[in-house]
Amino acid sequence: MMWILLTASVEVKVGGTLYSYMFFWQNVLNDTSSYSDNHYYVHADISVDARFEDNVRLYTMMGLWGTFGMHPITGDGIEGFRDLHLLTGWIEVDRFMGSPIGVSIGKHRILYGGNGLVAFDGGEDGAWGVKVFHRGEKVEGEAFAYRVVEGGGTGFIGAGDPAGIEPDMNLYGLSVKYRPSFGQVELLAMAREYGGNLPVWLFAGLNGKGVKSLDYQMGFAYLTGRMAPDTSVSAYAFEAIFSYSFGNSRAGFGAVGFSGGEATSSGGRVTIKTYENALQGPYTYGFYKWWVGFGPAHLLRTPYGFALVGSGSIMQNSLNMDLYLSRRFSTEYGPVDIRLDFWKYNRFYVPSGSNDMGYEIAFLITHDYRGVFTYGFTVGYWKPGAYFSNTPDQIGGYFFFYKSF
Numbered sequence: 413m414m415w416i417l418l419t420a421s422v423e424v425k426v427g428g429t430l431y432s433y434m435f436f437w438q439n440v441l442n443d444t445s446s447y448s449d450n451h452y453y454v455h456a457d458i459s460v461d462a463r464f465e466d467n468v469r470l471y472t473m474m475g476l477w478g479t480f481g482m483h484p485i486t487g488d489g490i491e492g493f494r495d496l497h498l499l500t501g502w503i504e505v506d507r508f509m510g511s512p513i514g515v516s517i518g519k520h521r522i523l524y525g526g527n528g529l530v531a532f533d534g535g536e537d538g539a540w541g542v543k544v545f546h547r548g549e550k551v552e553g554e555a556f557a558y559r560v561v562e563g564g565g566t567g568f569i570g571a572g573d574p575a576g577i578e579p580d581m582n583l584y585g586l587s588v589k590y591r592p593s594f595g596q597v598e599l600l601a602m603a604r605e606y607g608g609n610l611p612v613w614l615f616a617g618l619n620g621k622g623v624k625s626l627d628y629q630m631g632f633a634y635l636t637g638r639m640a641p642d643t644s645v646s647a648y649a650f651e652a653i654f655s656y657s658f659g660n661s662r663a664g665f666g667a668v669g670f671s672g673g674e675a676t677s678s679g680g681r682v683t684i685k686t687y688e689n690a691l692q693g694p695y696t697y698g699f700y701k702w703w704v705g706f707g708p709a710h711l712l713r714t715p716y717g718f719a720l721v722g723s724g725s726i727m728q729n730s731l732n733m734d735l736y737l738s739r740r741f742s743t744e745y746g747p748v749d750i751r752l753d754f755w756k757y758n759r760f761y762v763p764s765g766s767n768d769m770g771y772e773i774a775f776l777i778t779h780d781y782r783g784v785f786t787y788g789f790t791v792g793y794w795k796p797g798a799y800f801s802n803t804p805d806q807i808g809g810y811f812f813f814y815k816s817f
Contacts, residue, residue, distance in 0.1 A: 451481025595620015
């Protein structure tokens with residue numbers, strides 16, 4: 413391997429990204445319980461992609477990021493930049509020894525199950541592991557094994573506090589993607605090993621283009637297995653996102669749900685019904701509005717509300733529906749996109765009381781300035797439902813800036 417790298421011709425590409433978000437949220441129409449806060453988030457990275465002869469590729473990305481103001485997850489005060497370190501980096505050999513099989517070893521990004529219904533690492537750090545893959549015109553297959561923690565910066569995987577992530581957690585899985593004429597079918601099986609427990613996620617998804625200008629993405633995930641020595645799980649999640657284009661405009665509908673329910677007990681064994689992401693990471697909703705999660709005000713209801721798919725988050729385990737209309741305008745300074753959303757939030761299950769989490773109206777404007785950089789602004793007005801008894805209305809949103817090269 414080293415001889416190939418030293419003697420082969422090489423094509424090298426250098427790239428990078430820089431982006432920043434300034435988040436804000438504010439209780440409104442209730443002076444007796446006013447609350448507001450803000451923070452901003454910065455990310456910078458630089459990457460080197462080297463392609464050698466004999467189907468060998470070496471990729472590395474160094475970067476750093478930081479949260480300033482109130483931390484959106486832990487609620488702590490001013491944070492700062494994380495140390496500069498390897499975010500992702502791997503060596504890949506395709507068509508290994510003339511076969512249709514390839515292998516990749518190193519630190520990889522994790523995004524599985526449609527828009528991350530099963531596992532998403534939060535968007536910053538990867539996880540150390542190995543992938544064996546097959547890439548064909550119609551079929552792609554991948555078998556993988558990751559060591560999630562104990563990999564340098566991988567303590568920051570997901571959106572949680574790295575101090576709260578236990579060591580020796582591993583992910584194993586098999587993914588198959590098939591591309592018929594009508595789109596792409598995705599099948600996934602993933603297991604998480606920790607402390608002798610082995611919950612399993614099964615996922616089936618379909619995405620593509622339908623008649624004329626209809627795009628669709630659908631997925632269903634089922635979680636089963638043992639979460640603890642005396643605790644099992646039987647839970648599910650789904651996503652269904654449709655959009656239709658007409659001219660420079662687009663209309664869409666999305667429905668996303670995460671099961672929750674009363675635990676049952678039989679023979680001294682408890683079965684829970686609450687769905688969680690394999691990495692406790694955020695669900696992306698197709699990277700809605702350039703950020704993870706749902707509407708901006710609902711997303712930022714508290715400093716801890718980044719729409720985490722997990723049992724510890726009151727913002728999830730619910731049914732969320734979105735209706736939107738967007739339009740693109742061409743200007744001499746580059747394209748401008750605007751989008752208007754109406755969100756409805758509900759919980760699947762509550763022990764008592766109302767499952768109505770309210771509704772939100774959100775607005776987004778994005779400008780790609782002559783292909784040089786992109787910036788934008790989004791704001792949402794959220795009217796909490798009876799589930800959040802006596803919670804005042806919320807305004808939340810963020811400004812963002814993005815540059816890549």
